[in-house]
Each structure stands twice: as C-alpha cells, then as structure tokens.
Amino acid sequence: MSKLRMRFSKTGRAIWISHLDLMATMQRAFSRAGSRLKYSEGFNPRPQISIALPLSVGCASVCEIMDFQLVEEVDITSLKDRLNATMPEGIEVLEIYEPTRKNAELKWLAVEGIFEYDEREVDIIQKQLAAFFTRDAIVVEKKTKRGFGETDIRPSIREIAFSAAEKSVSVTALISAQNPTLNPELLCAALRALAPELAPDFAKFTRIETFDGEGKLFR
Amino acid sequence: MDKRLERILPRVQKPARYTGGEYNQIIKDRDEVELRVAFCFPDTYEIGMSNLGLKILYKTMNSLPFVWCERAFAPWGDMYGEMKKAGIPLYALESGDSLEAFDVLAFSIGYEMAYTTVLDMLDMAGIPLRSAERPGLLPIVFAGGSACVNAEPMAEFMDLFVIGEGEEMNNELLTLLRQAKAEGWDKPRFLRAAAQIGGVYVPSLYDVEYNDDGTIRSITAQDGAPEKVRKRIVEDLDAAPYPTDPIVPSTEVVQDKVDIELFRGCVRGCRFCQAGHIYRPIRAKKPETLIRQGIETLQNTGYEDVTLLSLSTSDYRPLGALCDGLLDYCEPRSIGLALPSLRADNFSMELMERLQRVRKTGLTFAVEGGSQRLRDAINKNVTEKDLLNTCAIAFAGGWNSVKLYYMLGLPTETDEDILGIAEMADRVLHCWRENAKNKNRGVRITISTSCFIPKPHCPFQWEAQIGKEEYLRRVNLLRSAITARNVTYNWHDAETSVIESALSRGDRRLAGVLEEVWRQGGRLDAWSDYFVFDRWLGAFERCVLDLDFYASRERGLDEVLPWDMIDVGVRRQHLLRERERCYRSELSPDCRKQCSGCGAAAMLHGRKCDE
Ligand code: SF4
Numbered sequence: 168m169s170k171l172r173m174r175f176s177k178t179g180r181a182i183w184i185s186h187l188d189l190m191a192t193m194q195r196a197f198s199r200a201g202s203r204l205k206y207s208e209g210f211n212p213r214p215q216i217s218i219a220l221p222l223s224v225g226c227a228s229v230c231e232i233m234d235f236q237l238v239e240e241v242d243i244t245s246l247k248d249r250l251n252a253t254m255p256e257g258i259e260v261l262e263i264y265e266p267t268r269k270n271a272e273l274k275w276l277a278v279e280g281i282f283e284y285d286e287r288e289v290d291i292i293q294k295q296l297a298a299f300f301t302r303d304a305i306v307v308e309k310k311t312k313r314g315f316g317e318t319d320i321r322p323s324i325r326e327i328a329f330s331a332a333e334k335s336v337s338v339t340a341l342i343s344a345q346n347p348t349l350n351p352e353l354l355c356a357a358l359r360a361l362a363p364e365l366a367p368d369f370a371k372f373t374r375i376e377t378f379d380g381e382g383k384l385f386r
Numbered sequence: 387m388d389k390r391l392e393r394i395l396p397r398v399q400k401p402a403r404y405t406g407g408e409y410n411q412i413i414k415d416r417d418e419v420e421l422r423v424a425f426c427f428p429d430t431y432e433i434g435m436s437n438l439g440l441k442i443l444y445k446t447m448n449s450l451p452f453v454w455c456e457r458a459f460a461p462w463g464d465m466y467g468e469m470k471k472a473g474i475p476l477y478a479l480e481s482g483d484s485l486e487a488f489d490v491l492a493f494s495i496g497y498e499m500a501y502t503t504v505l506d507m508l509d510m511a512g513i514p515l516r517s518a519e520r521p522g523l524l525p526i527v528f529a530g531g532s533a534c535v536n537a538e539p540m541a542e543f544m545d546l547f548v549i550g551e552g553e554e555m556n557n558e559l560l561t562l563l564r565q566a567k568a569e570g571w572d573k574p575r576f577l578r579a580a581a582q583i584g585g586v587y588v589p590s591l592y593d594v595e596y597n598d599d600g601t602i603r604s605i606t607a608q609d610g611a612p613e614k615v616r617k618r619i620v621e622d623l624d625a626a627p628y629p630t631d632p633i634v635p636s637t638e639v640v641q642d643k644v645d646i647e648l649f650r651g652c653v654r655g656c657r658f659c660q661a662g663h664i665y666r667p668i669r670a671k672k673p674e675t676l677i678r679q680g681i682e683t684l685q686n687t688g689y690e691d692v693t694l695l696s697l698s699t700s701d702y703r704p705l706g707a708l709c710d711g712l713l714d715y716c717e718p719r720s721i722g723l724a725l726p727s728l729r730a731d732n733f734s735m736e737l738m739e740r741l742q743r744v745r746k747t748g749l750t751f752a753v754e755g756g757s758q759r760l761r762d763a764i765n766k767n768v769t770e771k772d773l774l775n776t777c778a779i780a781f782a783g784g785w786n787s788v789k790l791y792y793m794l795g796l797p798t799e800t801d802e803d804i805l806g807i808a809e810m811a812d813r814v815l816h817c818w819r820e821n822a823k824n825k826n827r828g829v830r831i832t833i834s835t836s837c838f839i840p841k842p843h844c845p846f847q848w849e850a851q852i853g854k855e856e857y858l859r860r861v862n863l864l865r866s867a868i869t870a871r872n873v874t875y876n877w878h879d880a881e882t883s884v885i886e887s888a889l890s891r892g893d894r895r896l897a898g899v900l901e902e903v904w905r906q907g908g909r910l911d912a913w914s915d916y917f918v919f920d921r922w923l924g925a926f927e928r929c930v931l932d933l934d935f936y937a938s939r940e941r942g943l944d945e946v947l948p949w950d951m952i953d954v955g956v957r958r959q960h961l962l963r964e965r966e967r968c969y970r971s972e973l974s975p976d977c978r979k980q981c982s983g984c985g986a987a988a989m990l991h992g993r994k995c996d997e
Contacts, residue, residue, distance in 0.1 A: 179387075179407065180387070180405045180406060181407060181636070183395060183401040183404075183405045184636045185402065185637065187638075188636055188637045188638060192409075194688065195409075195634060195687065195688030195689065196409075196688060198689075198690070199409075199685065199686065199687065199688040201685075203719065212720070224396070225396045225401070253409065254409065256407035256409075256411075257407055369393050371392070
C-alpha cells in the first residue's frame, strides 16, 4: 500500500515515552488495531515508520508527524478510530492521509512553553525575558558530534513572546524545526549561560503546529 | 501529575517506568471501590512487568468489583535519590496516589534478596516496618511468592503470608477484609479469621521457642490457627483465569513478549531444585487452551514474540501439537516463538531447527554436575551422551555457541567431579570439530558456575553450604583445568549465595539483620550494583547472630526447622528418602515412569497427577 502520514499528539503521561520506545509502541498499536506495518527487507527487519521530528523526552506535542506503510490496503478513516482504541494513555491519532509534501519542507515549529519561577516577580521577569531575546546574537554551547561547539540560536528563533501567569511566564515562539533544529530546551540553556537571573526553576514545552519555509501550515 | 514529580522525571533514566499510563492498565473510580490494593513488586519495573504472576494476579484481584488493584515498583537509585530529596512518597502507577492511602499492600516476593527492598518500599510509603507497629486494621501488609515457603525472616514485618498460588486465595482474603473494614473489626480479629483461609499463614499466631544452641525448640499455633498451613493450588489450570489482555509497557522491559504457561510443577524431581518441589503436583494446560490464549494475547498486546514458560518445556507432552498450532498463526505474521528450558535431546533439536530458521543464537544447557555420578546423586537426568548428541546436531545445523551451567558445592561433590566439567567442555569442543559445517566461524563454549544454595522443602534442605573460601578453591581448581582457547569460564560470586543461603533457611530472628542492612542503605540487594557483602556481615555482627549458623551449617534431622509450619504438599519422608538416595548416587524415576508417592497428589482430591 502507498505511503501514509499520520498526525498525532503526545501529551500527559505519554510525554515520558522515549523516541525509541515510541517506535515499538506504534508498531504494537498497529498490530493490535489489526493493521500490520510493512517491514524492511533483510536480516533484521524493522517496521517502516519514520517520525518527522523526534521529540525529546518530557516535551509534549499536538502536531507530531509520522510516515508509515501498511502491508494491506485499509480504509483510513476506520484505521484512525481503530488505532485510537489501542493507544496508551496520552497518544491520540488526529488524522491519517496520503502525504503530498516531503518532510524536508517542514521548516518552522510553533511551540508553547511554561517557565516556572517559584520565588521571583514574574511581571518583571517577563519584560526582561522579552528584552533578552531581542539581542542580535545568542551564542550558546551545544553538544555536537565532535564534542562541544558554539552556536548562535538567534536566527533559529523567528518569533518569541512572553506573558506573565501564576508563578510562571508563558512563552510562545516560532522556532526552526530542522536545518538547524532548535531544541526549545536551548532557550533555557541560553538563559542559564547568559542571564542566569532569568533562568526558570523549571520549564516545559509543547509543540503546537508545523509550518513550511513560507510560514504556511505544513501537512 | 504531581508537580514535584514532573520536575524530577527529566533528570532520571528511563522516566516512562515511573509514570504508568500504559495500554491495558486498569483504571477505576477511587470513590467507588471499597478496597484499594497496591500490588508491590520489590524490584525494578522492568523485572516486575516481566513477571507472569503479577500479570495474573493484577487481573484476578481487579476482577473483584469492590477492589482497585494498582502497581508499585522499586525505583532505581537515581529516582530513589530524587524522590527522597523532593519528599515524594512511593506511589501507585495507575492513580499516582501515595501508597499511604491504600488499604492493602500485597508484596510478591520471588527471591530472598528482595527482602530489603520490601522494607524500603514500606518506608518510602511512610508505613511502619513491623506488623506490631501497625496496630490498626488498615493497611494490611502481606506477601506471597515462592520465597514465602520459608517466610520467617520477614515474619515480623508482614501481617500475613499467602502460601502457594494466589488466584483464588487472594480474592478470598480481600473479600474477608472488605467485611472486616465494613464491620469495623480490629486487626487481631481479622488476622484470626484470615488464618482460617486455606493457604494463609499469620506469623503472629505462631509462638517460636529456641534451644540454648540457637536451634528451634518448638513452634506452637495459637488462637485456632492451623498447625500446618497447606499451600494452595489451582486444580484445573484450563479453567483458571488467564489474562489475555496484560498491560503492555510503553518502555522496554526484560520480557517484551507473550508468555504461555504450559504447566505448573515438574515431573523431574531434581534434588537440589526448590521450584521442582514446591510447585507440585504437575498440572498441564491443554494445547487448545494454550493456542487460544496465546493468539488472543498476541492480538491484544501487539507483541511479536511468544515464549513457552515452564520448568522443563520438553516435558510438555503435546509440545508438537502446541507448536504446530501456534506456528500456524505466528509464521505468516512473522511472530517469533521461543522455547526455553528444553532438554538436551534429539526431539528438542528438531523443534529448534523448525523454530529458529533465521537466527541461530546460543544453545544453553543446565548440566549442573560435572560427572555422571554426581548427576545421578542430584537426580539430574542428563547424560553426556545425550548432550553430545544434541551438540552434534546443533553444530551440524550451524549453531556455534554453547553455554553449560553448573553448580559447585552440591552434596557429595568431589574434586574429580569438578575436573569432569573441564573434560566435558573439551568433549563438546571435539564434537564441534567433528561436526561443524563451517569451521571458519569458530566456536564459543561458555561454562558458568554458581555456588549451590540449599533451599527449604527440597531433599537438600538439611545440607551444608560450602561457603565462600571453599567455593573459590573449587573455582580455581576448575579454572586451572580449562586450557582450550575456545572455552570461557564465568563464575558467579559466592557472596550473594552465602547471604541467600542464610535468608532462605533463616528464622524470625533475622528480622533484625534485615532491618539493620536496610538502615545502612541496603535495597535492591538482588543487583550486584547495590549488594554490599560487608553491610550484611556488619548487620549479623551488630545483631549478635552467627552468619555461618544460618548459611553453612548442616541441619540435624531432629531439628525443628523454621519453615515446619508450612506444608507444600511434599512429605518429609519423601525428602529424606531422596536425600538417602543421593548419598547412594541413585536416580529416582520421574513422576511419569513411576510415582514415588511424594504426597502432592493429595491436593488433587482423587485425581491423579499430570492427567
Ligand atoms: S504424587 Fe507421585 S506423581 Fe505426583 S508429584 Fe508426587 S511423586 Fe510425582
């Protein structure tokens, strides 16, 4: 059967499932739903699934994209329902369709974050945060294949805004999804390195939406 | 989710094992149930979630509408530290509620080295360790599992034990507790009533007195408790509840596969083997039942592997029919079928050939003793001829790795027997040279030894353990006898075996030692990462108890044994007779050739074993 694309969300307790474990979870969910995934050929066959942008453990998302192929032809509307009946808590299939675009065209991610401040004035912090991210360059240390390197994350942040909430500041941002990938956790790492007084006591993020290079919805 | 928990999870390894939310978990409304039960497994999530007993009892306890049974496991060191720092008590995975809120903590204890972890889990839950420190009716803390056939070292901590198979017994107990809670009974009244349920052992109802030499003078049952607690079994396994929709972990565990339990018990009667005696009589399931349950479980879990579980898979008579039935379903779907615990015979090899067409991984044989004389003495019915035959077929079929398991320190073992291990490895190597099709790939022969631990309720329950120094001497003897390059020798350390020996035949006075080890930081002692021998030595010393008295001493035949109030169905005379036959290096027939009248058949109420 032809290639299919699934959009799904991973929230609640499911955010703690690692990328690798998610692959096994998906394979089992398909199998429970009575649709078998196509496997690669060779000595150690693996299910043919690929997740567009691996999500780090602890990060939530309502816009994950996974491509897959099935052994047999199926009705895709009923597949979605069948899958949702067999998913662990927190994973929900939003839609299944035949993709028209390549994953490489995915460029920007809208993310929301909550920065928690246990003992600081969030009204003040919120303004300082906004000011901090207007800098021309924000250079942080980043793990690379060859050890540690320096990277300027500023070009990877297209938009960022802050608003104060209960003991926390809400963040909304549009960040680079790939080439280069900006892990939103780096926003906090930048604060810890360059403005420790603004670094939150705890931060968590949710991926909200996927966009292409022109800023249009990516599907 | 608890905010404190949310903050520490990003810092620990594999957080998904601490969050619950897996497919097939059971969620109920906490306000609509009358009893909240925490099924506590004193080891990691990965080990516990691979345990068939947990899968079965989670289901059967939850089948009671008035009960919500959830799971709790012991956190690994990093999570443990974070939870302590953040002040988070141990919680159940389904609801996330702290165990303090529960009516029942039910521990599954499969091995003695988990005892300190049980104490630690109680402490992490904020529950006083000793039964006497918990005067109220709730929570009731109890334990079951194979280590409980001598529960005495844990007697002070537990309110009661369930001995044997828990499918029916646990629910009878919970039904009684529901009544007790509704009617406001006090704890002594509940315990007295619980002791009347078959298989329930309430340690506080038994008085133990000691002789001057430290041995037990008498054990006296009080308040109408039975003098002997007979273990419970499920008579008809085909009719017994079996969970075909177990929880599917969202993170990798030790056994990510479907288990098919062929039978309980064993027909073999190896004299060192506790499991072979305490699970008697043998009761097999019908292949139709197993095929149906296996397929259903595969469909409900999405697993891609099935394992046949039993103490000795080759002894399942309809094994061929079962494999055919399962393969009809599995093969077209690329589902793997694994058969551990096969015997070294030709039939098994043909079967393996059929099953493992692709991957030829290692062959494993539990040989146990190095000479035919010793194997006869322990009633391990493996001959060198069988083993070499099997190896010949395997090598010709492309296998190129063999693992041979032995125990050192078995009763009657001599240096000659030990040298026999090295000789056998040489003959296996020779067999490979003669039979292997493609010698370029080489061969790997691995010998492993562990130190024999005498266990309660088997014919060797009175035997001495050789101890650490003597074990090392024997290891070195064997080590110097192994010369071939392709033969590797791994030996397990004897320190854990010495402690395990002390605990498995220990009495109630060991409670102090366990508590002391735990106070000094002992937990997860089944893991070499955490086991500290000196901590145990220190605890024995501080409690003024002699480790050798418990670990290595041969027990006299006139001694009252700490586990004498537990009756697993096998008669003492049978154990004694088998021990005598060991000294004469005499084999006993297996249950199928000839019943040796061990007594276990009485539990089947007129039916015969293995029918
Ligand atoms: S009663 Fe006989 S057949 Fe049954 S387990 Fe005992 S020895 Fe074996």
